[in-house]
Amino acid sequence: MASDASRSRDEAKHVTETVAAIVAAHRAGTMTPAQTVARSYQRIREHNDPAIFISLRDEKDALAEAERLADPTLPLYGVPVAVKDNIDVAGLPTTAACPAFSYLPEQDSTVVAKLRAAGAVIIGKTNLDQFATGLVGVRSPYGIPRNPVRGDLVPGGSSSGSAVAVSAGLVPLSLGTDTAGSGRVPAMLNNIVGLKPSLGLISTTGVVPACRTLDCVSIFSLTADDALAALAVMSGPDQSDPYSRDRALAPLASFPAKLKLGIPQTGQLKFFGDREAEEAYGEACKRWQALGANLVEFDLAPFYETARLLYEGPWVAERYLVIRDLLASSPEAVHPVTREITVGGSRPTAADTFSALYRLEALRRVAERSLAQLDAIVLPTAPTVYSTADVLANPIELNSRLGTYTNFVNLLDMCGLALPAAMRPDGAPFGITLLARAGRDAELAGIGRVFHADTGLTLGANSLPQPPLTAAPTQAGSDDITIAVVGAHLSGMALNHELTTLDARLLEEAVTAPDYRLYALDTTPPKPGMLRIEAGAGAAIKLELWAMSPAAFGTFVAAIPPPLSIGTIRLADGRQAKGFIVEPAAIQGAKDISAYGGWRAFMAERAKA
Structure with missing residues (x-):
């Protein structure tokens, strides 16, 4: 007799493995949560990349949890989820990719507790750029996850393992974090969706800080609909998190009839000589116009200036605060590149900090004026792609380039949605990111889902076809x-x-x-x-x-x-x-x-x- 695991592998060939499809299959009885969880473990073994997960739950424990699920109305009923290893999961060590920092949490982070309450089953903890410092995915003593889309490229960071796990089909949903782009750059490099929520929308209690005032938990999935469904489960105020905000998540909206998207003024975009990326962005803009969007130029210069504040300003001191004791006692335990970046956080003075805060507030006002007349802005997620060999040879400069269009976002209190846009002729993925003022997360999903469907791209690295785009739910009238x-x-x-x-x-x-x-x-x-x-x-x-x-x-x-x-x-x-x-x-x-x-x-x- 075939085992549950083997049956689930056979049935997997006939399932489009989005979160929505998995939940539907569980509710219909064509798959069980235990079969789906067993399938994830089997795929992890078959994929055979030990650098994706830092730790895995005991499979028997995960299967037992899946079998105990009794309420099929749960929104994530039986969905396997991977969690970045700077987010606490009870019973699994939190390492932040630094063995000397490791500790064993006694309780789940708020966000993991919410996922479990919604029916999700946690599979394991994923690799990352150490202490979430990096956009490349190569700064970890646990190895470098292979990019499943094009093997010579970096997987992207800092949420490298989480993005690769979704792209490779090991899980349909994973958690990252995003301070400077760690939930968006890996999404582009792995041909998946990356949702960076508004600050404070998801609790960060139980998350190892990078820059505590700017951190947020991010979501990787195959579709925008799946990402929004997960966001709906995880969002909400948390009294234990002083940075939590009571922001109600709006329902998914239909594609607006008169969409106004901002694009940078001529000559302001940077691609660092990558003509294929430049052409792909141009094609993406044409696609938006064909969908009915009105493209309006805006001045990107203040956004670039804001981005420089993140690593050239005093915010590096927040990263230093997290590991200063470790740097003092065991500096060799910290990755050399991470150490070089973080030590710089010991130098800014209080006067430097206030000076930067004053400048940031002025830049926020300028950005608000640019955004006030727009539904969103659309930028390349990253200006180019790099191989692992290139990044190891020039780790800081190339990492910085990948953050060209991401570093300013949290400083300006914006939300973002990274979407696949094209597969380049050289086989590298290209993506765009929608950005808007805080609180417009659902609006970005309503816009982005239509764009992603229109590309016709397959999902992740396994050539899964996109599911048919469902209509947005009926909405009440504006005054209702x-x-x-x-x-x-x-x-x-x-x-x-x-x-x-x-x-x-x-x-x-x-x-x-x-x-x-x-x-x-x-x-x-x-x-x-x-x-x-x-x-x-x-x-x-x-x-x-x-x-x-x-x-x-x-x-x-x-x-x-x-x-x-x-x-x-x-x-x-x-x-x-x-x-x-x-x-x-x-x-x-x-x-x-x-x-x-x-x-x-x-x-x-x-x-x-």
Whole structure:
């Protein structure tokens, strides 16, 4: 009899292995989470590159976790995930690619805990440029991951192992970090998507800092839709992270009818003599125009000046702070290039720091004026590509060149989405990055997904075809208010007429985050009460989203009787909506019906009794 692992390998030939396809297969029963996890381990063995992962979970433990998953409504149900080894995973060492720095965390980082709560299964910890200092992926005592797209090229860093793991098909989703471009440059070099979120949107609690004021956790995936789905799960405020921001993630939007994209003024782009990259960027701009975008020139000079502040200014001192004790006690434990860069952080004075902060604030104002009239700007992700041999011979200068279009982004509080754009005639991948003001992450995904689909490029290094592009979900009108209903107001239920008589429109079915308990209240007609509890400690409850005019919403809310009221409901995909919640005092003695997953299932069971 064939093993689960062998069966999963056979079935893998017929699956487009995006996150969305894997979750759909698990829900349909054509694959199980355990089969998918076993497939990842088998592929890691077959790929046979020991430099990708610094540590792997015991396969039996990962399979047991996958087998325990019992809720197919979880947004990442059974999805294998790799995690950059500067992000804590309980029970696996965090090394930051420095054995002398290694420690064993007792608990997951906030972001890993959220992934697990959403149904993801952590596979292992991936290699990186030591202490996340570098864009090349060659500064690690654990080896250099092979670039699976073109073997002589650097894999890109600092999130090298995470990007390679997705491109090679070992996992469909991985976490990196991005301070100066580490979530974007590796995406380009591996022909995958790299999402760099707005600062503070994802908690960095449990992440080894590089520059603490600028760090963010980034996402690698095969499609923009997968990246946004992961972002929705991981985003949200965290009281344990002083840099966390309470920024609600907007829903995925349709491609705008009048898209305005900024491109640099003539002569401002740098390609360092790489004509193929220059031509590929020109072709990408033509593609945007064919999609209906209006390209508007802007001045890139202030952005270049901001980029120079990152390594020529006092922000290097943040990197120095992280490892100064190690540099003092065991300098030989630090990679020579990392040591050379980081030691420079001991020199800036307080006066230097304030001077740089003043200049940065002025540059931010200039950048804001440039961005105010644009939906986004589009730049090459990197100006060129380099071989591993070239980078080892000239490590600092060539690394710096790769950050030409990335180093300024976090200093200016922008979000970014790196997308594959072309395969060059020489076999190297080329990518572009969309950049926008903070908080526009979902808008970039809505724009970028259409561009990526239009390229027709295959996914990663394995020539997987892109899945058909699905339509963006129906959106409420610009003035409408979205309300989540969980009980008697559901379509076809006893009180649904209270919505329809106010001309409310059904938008979609949805599911809450696993943060709630549902109770059957003693009311006429029967109604449930949904109570929010600790994040991840409850159940995911099915509901419907309806759109109402502001006037209708006011009329509707005014008629809601106690113990129900309207609060903010967090959905499984990270969105938020106004919806029904119950006063805690009202659940005393009420039946907990959370296990039904929703009011319809409970009422259907009750009707049979």
